[in-house]
Amino acid sequence: MLPRVSEAVERSLAxxxxxxxxxxxxxxxxxxxxxxxxxxxxPDAPLAGVPVAVKDNICVAGLPATAGSRALExxxxxxxxxxxxxxxxxxxxxxxxxxxxEFGMGSTNENSAYGPVLNPHDPGRVAGGxxxxxxxxxxxxxxxxxxxxxxxxxxxxxxxxxxxVGFKPTYGALSRYGLISYASSLxxxxxxxxxxxxxxxxxxxxxxxxxxxxxxxxxxxxxxSTGRVAVLRELSGEGMSRDALEGLARARSALAEAGLxxxxxxxxxxxxxxxxxxxxxxxxxxxxxxxxDGATFGARVGDxxxxxxxxxxxxxxxxxxxxxxxxVLMGSFALSAGYRDAYYGRAVRARGLVAxxxxxxxxxxxxxxxxxxxxxxxxxxxxLADPVAMYAGDVATCLANLAGLPAVSxxxxxxxxxxxxxxxxxxxxxxxxxxxxxxxxxxxxxxx
Ligand code: GLN
Numbered sequence: 001m002l003p004r005v006s007e008a009v010e011r012s013l014a015x016x017x018x019x020x021x022x023x024x025x026x027x028x029x030x031x032x033x034x035x036x037x038x039x040x041x042x043p044d045a046p047l048a049g050v051p052v053a054v055k056d057n058i059c060v061a062g063l064p065a066t067a068g069s070r071a072l073e074x075x076x077x078x079x080x081x082x083x084x085x086x087x088x089x090x091x092x093x094x095x096x097x098x099x100x101x102e103f104g105m106g107s108t109n110e111n112s113a114y115g116p117v118l119n120p121h122d123p124g125r126v127a128g129g130x131x132x133x134x135x136x137x138x139x140x141x142x143x144x145x146x147x148x149x150x151x152x153x154x155x156x157x158x159x160x161x162x163x164x165v166g167f168k169p170t171y172g173a174l175s176r177y178g179l180i181s182y183a184s185s186l187x188x189x190x191x192x193x194x195x196x197x198x199x200x201x202x203x204x205x206x207x208x209x210x211x212x213x214x215x216x217x218x219x220x221x222x223x224x225s226t227g228r229v230a231v232l233r234e235l236s237g238e239g240m241s242r243d244a245l246e247g248l249a250r251a252r253s254a255l256a257e258a259g260l261x262x263x264x265x266x267x268x269x270x271x272x273x274x275x276x277x278x279x280x281x282x283x284x285x286x287x288x289x290x291x292x293d294g295a296t297f298g299a300r301v302g303d304x305x306x307x308x309x310x311x312x313x314x315x316x317x318x319x320x321x322x323x324x325x326x327x328v329l330m331g332s333f334a335l336s337a338g339y340r341d342a343y344y345g346r347a348v349r350a351r352g353l354v355a356x357x358x359x360x361x362x363x364x365x366x367x368x369x370x371x372x373x374x375x376x377x378x379x380x381x382x383x384l385a386d387p388v389a390m391y392a393g394d395v396a397t398c399l400a401n402l403a404g405l406p407a408v409s410x411x412x413x414x415x416x417x418x419x420x421x422x423x424x425x426x427x428x429x430x431x432x433x434x435x436x437x438x439x440x441x442x443x444x445x446x447x448x
């Protein structure tokens with residue numbers, strides 16, 4: 001075994017165990033598997049010996065995958081997600097599985113059945129969600145790289161709250177095989193990393209079509225560079241905290257200093273984004289989650305002699321958390337006879353307007369610049385009593401998912417409370433490489 005690889009892996013495993021009582025970032029550590037895979041790493045592999053943490057809704061054969069739910073307690077998948085397989089083939093070493101909001105449903109990680117993730121910068125604050133464990137593990141220095149999933153912002157929001165980089169690629173750039181489905185038309189595997197360079201190496205290792213995911217594909221042509229970035233007017237005033245706006249202003253001047261022209265653009269349909277997102281996400285979730293029937297996967301409550309319908313009802317009411325139940329109800333309602341056109345149908349049309357508006361706004365620029373979050377990390381419990389306020393915090397991130405666009409959050413200094421602030425760049429479809437280059441330039445200019 002390469003001494004450097006085993007040292008990095010041992011250090012990461014020890015840091016994970018040591019920080020766990022402060023952050024609750026991990027749901028499982030995998031020391032034996034990590035040591036075995038470290039022993040097989042080729043020294044010339046692009047990610048040789050890089051320890052990686054994997055969100056617990058992404059399957060790794062032989063390790064538990066709970067998706068943050070009691071419903072999947074005890075489930076050990078017999079297969080590995082394509083993204084993890086490709087990372088491992090590039091030399092990365094999986095050290096553990098990270099905490100998340102149940103099935104990825106949440107913005108704070110407080111919806112995990114296994115307790116919230118605490119922000120490494122302040123234990124009284126949330127780490128953000130739903131990939132809170134992945135972001136906290138990177139922010140606490142346990143791993144330089146972690147995988148998450150991003151349906152409406154779940155990689156970018158916690159990255160912003162924890163002061164690290166979060167990247168959601170173009171829909172279809174990364175295989176979703178082995179990712180436990182939440183809302184399939186929005187779900188995308190995402191990357192949390194210490195810096196943009198690490199995120200890029202991981203992206204290059206994982207991207208490309210996979211015959212096990214028919215929505216994965218070869219990248220389309222990337223648009224030509226314009227040297228311009230546009231601030232999205234709808235997200236640069238009302239609804240944003242002073243901390244968020246100051247982060248935006250810092251990013252704006254940093255981009256100008258880096259030689260880019262910064263303009264402003266308006267996309268009126270942004271107004272409909274959160275409503276459309278939550279109707280589509282819950283509708284797809286209601287359908288995807290019907291597989292948890294007490295018979296197929298994970299845990300079961302009740303006696304099979306009572307019949308499948310009774311077992312299914314009991315299992316679901318006992319094992320799904322309150323937010324998951326709320327979403328299954330909302331989604332089933334949005335799809336129900338008589339309401340389908342008024343809710344789901346309208347949301348799909350609004351999604352089209354958002355996508356068209358963003359495409360038009362991106363036509364003359366390389367990227368759109370927005371705050372990632374509406375404020376710094378929320379206090380624990382602050383948004384729990386008011387789900388709609390929680391949902392509203394996804395206004396900047398859900399745009400990219402609705403339109404299938406790549407988007408990246410990078411740290412942009414701190415707010416008045418000393419907590420990290422993130423800014424987001426959204427690019428045109430298949431501009432992932434150029435977007436990461438721009439994010440790197442922005443990070444460099446912000447650090448200067
Ligand atoms: N906060 C959003 C939701 O709860 C996004 C979550 C995600 O991206 N998985 O749906």
